[in-house]
Amino acid sequence: xxxxxxxxxxxxxxxxxIVIDCRHEPFLVLLAYLVACAACFATLDMAERQSHSEDPxxxxxxxxxxxxxxxxxxxxxxxISMLAFQAPVEVHYDASLTILSxxxxxxxxxxxxxxxxxxxxxxxxxxQSAVLIGLGIILMHFVGMAALETGARQYYxxxxxxxxxxxxxxxxxxxxxxxxxxxxxxxxxxxxxxYGASLLMAGGIVATHFTAMSxxxxxxxxxxxxxxxxxxxxxQLALGIGFITLLISAASISTALADKKLQSKEHDxxxxxxxxxxxxxxxxxxxxxAHYDALTNLVNRRGFxxxxxxxxxxxxxxxxxxxxxxxxxxxxxxxxxxxxxxxGDELLKVIASHIKAATRNHDLVAxxxxxxxxxxxxxxxxxxxxxxxxxxxxxMKEPIDLGGRRMVMTTSIGISIFPDDGxxxxxxxxxxxxxxxxxxxxxxxxLNFFNDSLKTQASIALQLEEELRVALLEEHGLCVHxxxxxxxxxxxxxxxxxxxRWRHPQHGLLGPDRFIAIAEANGLIIDLDLWVLRHAxxxxxxxxxxxxxxxxxxxxxxxxTLSHDELxxxxxxxxxxxxxxxxxxxxxxxxxxxxGDIQRTVNLLKRVRAQGVALSIDDFGTGYSSLAYLKRLxxxxxxxxxxxxxxxxxxxxxxxxxxxxxxxxxxLHLQVVSEGVENAEQLAFLEAHGCDYLQxxxxxxxxxxxxxxxxxxxxxxxxxxxxxCCDTAQPVSxxxxxxxxxxxxxxxxxxxxx
Ligand code: C2E
Ligand code: CA
Ligand code: CA
Numbered sequence: 001x002x003x004x005x006x007x008x009x010x011x012x013x014x015x016x017x018i019v020i021d022c023r024h025e026p027f028l029v030l031l032a033y034l035v036a037c038a039a040c041f042a043t044l045d046m047a048e049r050q051s052h053s054e055d056p057x058x059x060x061x062x063x064x065x066x067x068x069x070x071x072x073x074x075x076x077x078x079x080i081s082m083l084a085f086q087a088p089v090e091v092h093y094d095a096s097l098t099i100l101s102x103x104x105x106x107x108x109x110x111x112x113x114x115x116x117x118x119x120x121x122x123x124x125x126x127x128q129s130a131v132l133i134g135l136g137i138i139l140m141h142f143v144g145m146a147a148l149e150t151g152a153r154q155y156y157x158x159x160x161x162x163x164x165x166x167x168x169x170x171x172x173x174x175x176x177x178x179x180x181x182x183x184x185x186x187x188x189x190x191x192x193x194x195y196g197a198s199l200l201m202a203g204g205i206v207a208t209h210f211t212a213m214s215x216x217x218x219x220x221x222x223x224x225x226x227x228x229x230x231x232x233x234x235x236q237l238a239l240g241i242g243f244i245t246l247l248i249s250a251a252s253i254s255t256a257l258a259d260k261k262l263q264s265k266e267h268d269x270x271x272x273x274x275x276x277x278x279x280x281x282x283x284x285x286x287x288x289x290a291h292y293d294a295l296t297n298l299v300n301r302r303g304f305x306x307x308x309x310x311x312x313x314x315x316x317x318x319x320x321x322x323x324x325x326x327x328x329x330x331x332x333x334x335x336x337x338x339x340x341x342x343x344g345d346e347l348l349k350v351i352a353s354h355i356k357a358a359t360r361n362h363d364l365v366a367x368x369x370x371x372x373x374x375x376x377x378x379x380x381x382x383x384x385x386x387x388x389x390x391x392x393x394x395x396m397k398e399p400i401d402l403g404g405r406r407m408v409m410t411t412s413i414g415i416s417i418f419p420d421d422g423x424x425x426x427x428x429x430x431x432x433x434x435x436x437x438x439x440x441x442x443x444x445x446x447l448n449f450f451n452d453s454l455k456t457q458a459s460i461a462l463q464l465e466e467e468l469r470v471a472l473l474e475e476h477g478l479c480v481h482x483x484x485x486x487x488x489x490x491x492x493x494x495x496x497x498x499x500x501r502w503r504h505p506q507h508g509l510l511g512p513d514r515f516i517a518i519a520e521a522n523g524l525i526i527d528l529d530l531w532v533l534r535h536a537x538x539x540x541x542x543x544x545x546x547x548x549x550x551x552x553x554x555x556x557x558x559x560x561t562l563s564h565d566e567l568x569x570x571x572x573x574x575x576x577x578x579x580x581x582x583x584x585x586x587x588x589x590x591x592x593x594x595x596g597d598i599q600r601t602v603n604l605l606k607r608v609r610a611q612g613v614a615l616s617i618d619d620f621g622t623g624y625s626s627l628a629y630l631k632r633l634x635x636x637x638x639x640x641x642x643x644x645x646x647x648x649x650x651x652x653x654x655x656x657x658x659x660x661x662x663x664x665x666x667x668l669h670l671q672v673v674s675e676g677v678e679n680a681e682q683l684a685f686l687e688a689h690g691c692d693y694l695q696x697x698x699x700x701x702x703x704x705x706x707x708x709x710x711x712x713x714x715x716x717x718x719x720x721x722x723x724x725c726c727d728t729a730q731p732v733s734x735x736x737x738x739x740x741x742x743x744x745x746x747x748x749x750x751x752x753x754x
Contacts, residue, residue, distance in 0.1 A: 004097070004146035007155040012217060019087055019152050019218035024210075028084030028235070031242045032077045032209075036202035038249035039073015040175070042066075043109075044182050044194055045256040047116050051183040052263060062256075063113050069252050070109035074137060074205055075102050076245035078144050081209050083238040087218060089150045090227040091234075097147035101140050108136030112172070116179050126176055133176070134169030137205070141168075141212050151227050152218035160215030164208050171204025293367045295345055296352035304366035308376055308425055311364065315378065315418055322418040323385035324428045325375040326436040327355065327392065330410045330444040332371035335402075337598070343403045350400050351409060358395040359388065374432075382417060382449065389413045389447045410445035412436060421450045434458050441517065465518050467504070472527050477503050480535050481702035484711070485554070485673060485695040488687055493715060495552040495586065497695065498536035499702045500528065520560055529561040530570050537578035537585065539705050544580070548712055554586040554616065562589060563600070568607040575613075582612030586637065590618045591629075602632055609634045616673065621661065630668060638665040642676020642696070649685045659689050666690070 001008045012018070046066030053059045078101070085091075115121070115129035141164075145154060178197040182190070291303030299307060308324075315322045329351060336344035348371065355373055356365055364376040375392070379385055396411045414436025422428040431450040437458070438448040448454075471477040480498045487494035502510040519525040533555045540553040561567060575582055587608060609615055616637030617630070621644055640661050647654045658674070665672045674686045677696030686694060700711060 004143065005153070006142060006146055007153060008142075008161065009158045010155060012155055013153075013219060013221075015222040016153070016219045017222070019089055019150075019220060022085065022087040022218065024081070024213075025084040025086055025235075028080055028238045029206075029210075031238060032080040032084060033202055033206050035080060035242050035245045035249075036073050036077040036205045037198050038246050038253075039069050039076070040201040040205075041194065041198035042069040042249040042252040042256075043073065043112075044179055044198060045253050047113065047179040048183050049256050049259055050113065050117060052260075063110075063117060065252055065255070066113045067106065067109040069249055070112060071102070071105040072245050072248055073202075074109065074140065075105040075144075076241050077202070077205055078105075078141060078209055080238045080242055081206070081213070082144065082148065083234040083241075085213065087150065087152075089152055089218065089220070092149040094147040094149055097143055101144035101147060104136060104140040104143055108133050108140060111136065112176065112179075115176060116183070121176075121180060126173060129176055130169055130173035133172035134165065137168040137172065137208055138165050138212070141209060145212075145216070150218060151224055152220045155217045155219055156212075157215040157217070160211055164212035164215060167204060167211055168208040171201065171208060174204060175201045293369075296349055296367050298352055298356070298373075299364065299366040301366065301368050304364065304368070304374060304376075305425070307364055311376060311378075312418065312425055312428075316423070319419070321379050321381070321420075322428075323375075323377050323379055323388070324416050324418070324432045325377070325385070325389055325392075326414045326429075326432040327373040327375065328412050328436055328440065329371035329373075329396075330412055330440075332409075335407070339403050339405075347400065347402055347407075347409070350402075351396065351411075354395040354398065355392055358392040363388075374429075379417075385415050385417065385449075386447070389415060393445070393447065412439035412444045413447035414439055414450065415447065416450040431455075461518055464504075464515055465522055465524075468502070468515055468519060468524055468528075469522075471502065472524060472531060475531070477505070478528075478531065479503060479704065480532055480539065481704055482536075482539070482553075482708050483695060483702040484700040484708070485693050486699055487693055488691060493551065493700075493712060494693060495554050496536075496540070496708070497554045497588070497702070498532055498539075498556070500532050500556075501702075516558070520558055523560070525558045525560045526564050529555070529557055530574075532556070533570065534574045534577070537574045537580055540584060541578040541580055542705070543709065543712070544584075546709065548716075551712075552584050552586055552614075554588050556588045556618065559590070562604065565604070567604060568611065571608055571613055572611060575611075583614070586614040586616055588616050588618040588639065591620060591622070598629065598632070602634070606634050609636075617670075619675075621657070635668075635670055637673055637693075638668075638670040639673040639675055639695075640691075645674060645676045645678075645682055645686075645696075649681050655685065658686070662689050662691055 001010060043066050046062050046069055050059060050062040050066060053062055079098075082093075111129065112133050115125065115133075118125060148154070178201065182194050182197060291299060291306065293300040311322065332344070332347075335347055348367075351371075352365075352367060352373070355375065359365055359375055359377065362378070364374075366374045366376075368374055375388070377385065377388055379388075393411055393413065396409055399406050399408050414432045414434065416422060416428045416431035416435060418428055421431045431454075434454045434457075435448040435450040438454055439446045442448070479501050481501050482496040482498060484493040485495040485497060486492065500512050500516075502515055504510050507514075516525070516528075519528050536553045536555050540551060543551060557567075564570075571585065571587070575585060589605070605615055614636040615634060616639055617633070617635055618639045619641040620638050622641045638661070640658060644654055644658050644661070648658055649655055662672050671692040672690075673693040673695055674682075674691050675695050677683055677686065677694045677698045679698060682696075683694060683698060703711065
């Protein structure tokens with residue numbers, strides 16, 4: 001077969017002269033091998049760079065450079081080997097075919113680099129590429145051979161030609177595997193292996209060439225004259241090509257090396273910057289944990305102190321106003337106790353978001369723990385603080401759905417202003433707290449500004465606390481007044497409610513509203529309640545000894561006392577010492593006192609009731625009672641709070657409420673006491689609707705025991721009258737109840753206070 005003047009797979013002709021004495025210049029063969037080695041090493045380097053570069057342009061450039069190195073290496077090896085070929089004939093090269101062979105080498109090299117660039121290479125990819133590259137190398141070789149003009153014809157022996165093609169194919173396959181393998185890795189061993197691989201690949205390329213060359217026989221046709229070689233510049237040309245190729249390979253290798261170093265530096269820098277940003281994040285989350293409340297994401301007390309100090313310094317410099325607001329969620333504890341802490345947490349989150357939404361961006365909003373929040377805001381005048389507080393209170397009233405219930409929360413707010421109410425953080429916070437205390441004392445859901453009288457009140461409260469402690473310890477100054485509770489059926493006084501008073505040396509007779517809260521806040525209330533209990537039992541025993549044997553006494557019990565495990569024993573002792581029967585005692589507990597640990601309270605109350613002591617629920621309707629609670633409690637009596645009676649019979653709504661409470665209590669087998677009966681209409685209404693007992697100024701005010709005795713005697717003398725009575729024993733007009741069916745006496749005067 002003749003192709004480009006080459007005789008492939010053809011037998012030698014019968015005529016013509018065979019050119020013998022062909023040989024290769026060993027030095028140039030070595031040079032060719034060296035050039036191939038350098039090019040292979042450079043190509044491996046380029047393949048490695050190509051796989052490491054993240055920038056697409058750099059990636060393309062490494063691809064090109066790799067292709068150039070490999071093509072240059074293969075082609076230069078071929079050309080230098082050709083120059084090493086020494087035959088006793090004149091040799092020329094066809095320029096266009098030589099350039100074509102170079103282009104083929106380029107195409108082959110580009111194909112090789114492209115194959116290596118695949119993200120995944122499977123066996124069939126390797127085989128396909130190796131066949132294409134191997135054939136390409138063979139093609140390049142024979143095009144290069146066709147460029148050789150000697151006047152002799154080239155005959156190729158089939159066996160060696162096929163062997164050369166096989167070597168080309170195997171070399172390509174090996175080179176692809178090695179290049180793929182050496183794309184990753186580092187270290188001395190990796191480098192040494194890479195050198196070895198380069199030698200191997202170059203060996204394969206050189207072997208391909210020289211096997212093909214050994215298949216060649218030059219035959220000078222019989223009719224052609226033999227042209228002997230003239231001047232020979234092949235050594236210079238080979239050296240020139242070798243030098244240039246080595247230079248290009250060396251330059252490529254150095255570029256790759258520099259890039260590798262640069263990239264590793266870049267990686268280091270990136271790693272450092274990642275570490276730094278991680279460090280920053282860690283610092284930020286530490287800062288977050290230390291200065292922010294995890295539940296609401298608001299600033300916590302610590303963070304608040306820091307920011308508040310800065311804000312205060314700014315305002316001190318400009319002498320501008322600043323408001324500090326303390327917020328306390330009304331009755332939050334009840335939510336926690338009744339719905340559980342998870343629900344409480346959910347609620348706090350919603351509340352925090354409400355507060356945040358009502359404030360401005362630059363206002364400082366903090367959670368101090370529990371249900372205490374604090375807002376700091378800059379302002380021009382006091383009214384701005386009031387408006388902000390009102391906005392918060394308004395927001396707070398938006399219904400919140402929680403645990404399947406819809407609830408409305410309210411908040412109490414105390415405000416202090418810089419610089420009017422204080423110049424230091426401590427002072428401003430203390431004064432805002434005092435103002436908050438005032439708001440809570442005013443029935444909550446209100447806001448108060450600090451003023452100097454609060455300070456005075458606070459110091460009075462502090463002093464009262466001390467004095468109350470002493471009064472309790474020395475049992476001096478405290479006394480009990482009794483208010484009669486009438487049985488509507490018998491028209492007799494059935495019970496006496498024991499109401500504590502304090503004869504204070506400076507402030508005169510103090511009502512419980514002045515000191516119960518203080519006692520509750522300082523744990524004195526248990527002692528106080530137990531003192532009243534003992535005293536009331538002793539007083540009832542005294543009355544019993546003086547002819548009033550059918551009376552009961554009712555004693556108020558605060559929430560704190562209800563959590564006192566010794567309460568049943570104390571009740572037993574008090575009854576025993578006074579010599580009373582248990583039925584003569586009734587304990588009054590408010591609904592709110594039942595909101596704590598309900599199970600524990602129920603158990604304690606059951607122990608008290610098991611002794612035969614009656615229990616009543618006081619101020620019914622003002623707290624958070626639900627029917628479910630009422631059913632669980634071991635109760636005997638329900639006392640309707642006087643606020644429901646105030647507008648009876650005027651208000652139809654209140655009339656209906658009172659009626660409904662009476663019906664409900666009777667359904668639960670509870671007796672009903674109405675508090676705060678102040679006029680005859682109320683009395684008539686209550687009697688008409690089946691109320692069992694009445695208590696109120698119309699019928700009798702709380703009085704000391706001595707006055708009470710005379711009242712009881714007068715009533716007994718009259719045969720059981722609803723007779724108004726007061727602390728100062730005003731005369732009674734018997735006509736007042738004349739037109740009230742079933743009542744034989746009435747009151748003329750109703751006074752507020754006593
Ligand atoms: P409370 O248990 O609801 O007692 C009834 C209060 O209503 C008494 O006030 C009484 O004077 C007042 N009151 C009675 N009838 C009328 C009326 O017709 N109109 C008006 N406006 N008020 C009437 P007081 O004595 O000032 O007691 C206030 C509260 O202090 C009591 O409310 C009770 O919760 C508490 N308290 C009194 N003594 C004790 C005690 O020994 N221990 C405890 N823990 N609390 C007590
Ligand atoms: Ca009471
Ligand atoms: Ca009451």
